Amino acid sequence: MTVEYNPDQKIPHPAMWGVLYKSSTPFWEGVKNKKIMLQKCKSCGNLLNPPRPMCPKCQSQENEWITAKGTGKIYSWVTFNEAPHPAFKAPYAAVLVELDEGPRIVSNMVDVKPEDLEIGMAVEVTFEDVAEDLTLPKFRKAG
Amino acid sequence: MAEYVQGIPIMRPYIDQDNQGYWDAVKNHKLVFQHCSKCDKYHHPPRPMCPSCHSQDTLEWKESSGKGIIYSFVMFTTNKMAYPAFKLPYAVVLVEMEEGVRITANTHEIEPDEVQVGLPVEVMFEELPDGQTLYRFKKREA
């Protein structure tokens, strides 16, 4: 199962499409180009997601961006039996994926029913154009 | 004075349980002030407790004479500070009412150079195009 949307409702957008949140712009630019970009501290190599203005390990504010492989495992998930926002058709699941590089990312699954989800399930990224101006990174069962 | 620019909404009062009686009266072209029956004192803007006796159930609404004098005023002359719904220039006056409380409003048919501290004024009401009722002040004989 894939998350279904109510077409007459606006999906909550990352702020980039409304008001710029500077630290996350490279992430969402990457998503537009079908890549998961991870913020990497230039000083200590720490990988971060979501992005932020300072490395919490070494307090460096210099960073670069690397492309994640897009593979990982389900770390946890929530099934919404009631939609907290009108854009989403319940039931649907939000998953927390631990990427192989280490950082975790919140997303949805494609072609997996909520009841078939398992912690530890191997997943890989796919990109879905959910609206004219919005692409989201989603995950499907690996292999 | 104080004419409105068409198409720009005039900010509405935020009505809650404390000031509802005040705005209901305005709707009926009456000016009322909150009065503590125990202390025989007026308060404005309306509040939830009498600050003199700390009573919350002796507060009542009493109709004002509608008469007062200009206590102070601001003349808005440039776009920089003015709210765009108003045509420039316009005055906002702080009127000291006969009941002793002060209220702010716009003026009616008072030329900018006539607006001055001490000018006797009285309240009047107008229906705005958006359906709300507001009050303003016009000159009166002292």
Place this chain on the structure above:
Amino acid sequence: MAIESIKDKTAIVGIGVIDFSTNIGRSEWYSACQCIKLAADDAGLNIYDIDGMVKNIDDGPDPSYVQKGLGIDNLTYHSESHWGTSAMMNAVQGVASGSCNYCVYYQAAHRVSGPEKSISDYRVAREVKDDSLDMIRYDFFSPFGLIGQPGYVAMMYRRYMHETGITPEQLGWIPVVDSENAAKNPNAIFFDKPITIDDYMKSKVIADPIRELDCAPKVDGAIAIIVTTPEKAKSMKQKPVIISSNAAGMAPEGQFHTSYTRDVITELPEMKNMGDELFRIAGIGPKDIKLAMLDDTFTPYVPLQLEALGFCGKGEGAAFIEGGERIRVGGELPINPDGGLIGQGRFDTTRIVEAVRQIRGTSTNQVAGADTILVASGAGGPADGLILRKA
């Protein structure tokens, strides 16, 4: 390390609580004035003697309005704080430092009928504009439908189930015991009779694994608490409740209900840090606590608090609450004998009020010998708490 000088330097001498409701029909300003007047009456204090005022930023009118409403001449101390009941710390610090003599802490929030919605909408707008870190939730969670606190907590709770094996049949004892206690508290408006585990299991699963009964409902309420020095308290109307210790806590990678970047997401390290500090300042340990007022805004946080505060070992929270025997009045560690937030609604300050009543011996669900009580707030985020004791 916080100052030991806070130990036993302040006391609670007055509490004022209005009747909770889901549609109170008055303004927050009205309720703020009302509960402070009730607290002053309870303390036997003249309203004009109040010279300090503190509150949590999110709740109700600010001190300038309340001071004006009460007609107080001057406040030598006023401040606001974030989260939970952390403004109590401002009250304690204000009195202990001598900045004021009688500090009132108040929380006046009409979360059902009041203007909270417009305030939070405003806050969202402000955060977008300010490029705040809180954008993480809007940017990185909302597009995927992970929206709202029950969902945020459910993500953590699912993992907690996976790691410790805790089941809904175990967690359900928190709302069951809360409901038993709430049924005895006239100001706890959500249960007039106790529910059973079966009722809990039938409760609607809203954000699986979070059920409706795992979330404290919103409520309209107002509470004021008056703090002064133990010396001044001696000659006052009520038996004083001594604040043995007071502390806040934070921890790495914290984010309100969504600390998903932590290595382990199923612990409350803020609460652990806060608890360690509370015990250190008070010079006592978990075994000395007769009663715990814990944050049950979302029930999974209760076993996590038991673990973080040292009332049981890591992963033992589920066994501790199962069956309810150990957490009921008369049990090893009674929790929230007032019905908690599940029974009374989301109103953190109720925990302090119940602790005061228990120490005074005036609770509607009295715990025998409740002379030392721990109060914890802010589960899932920056934590704050108190240890209160009999004078």
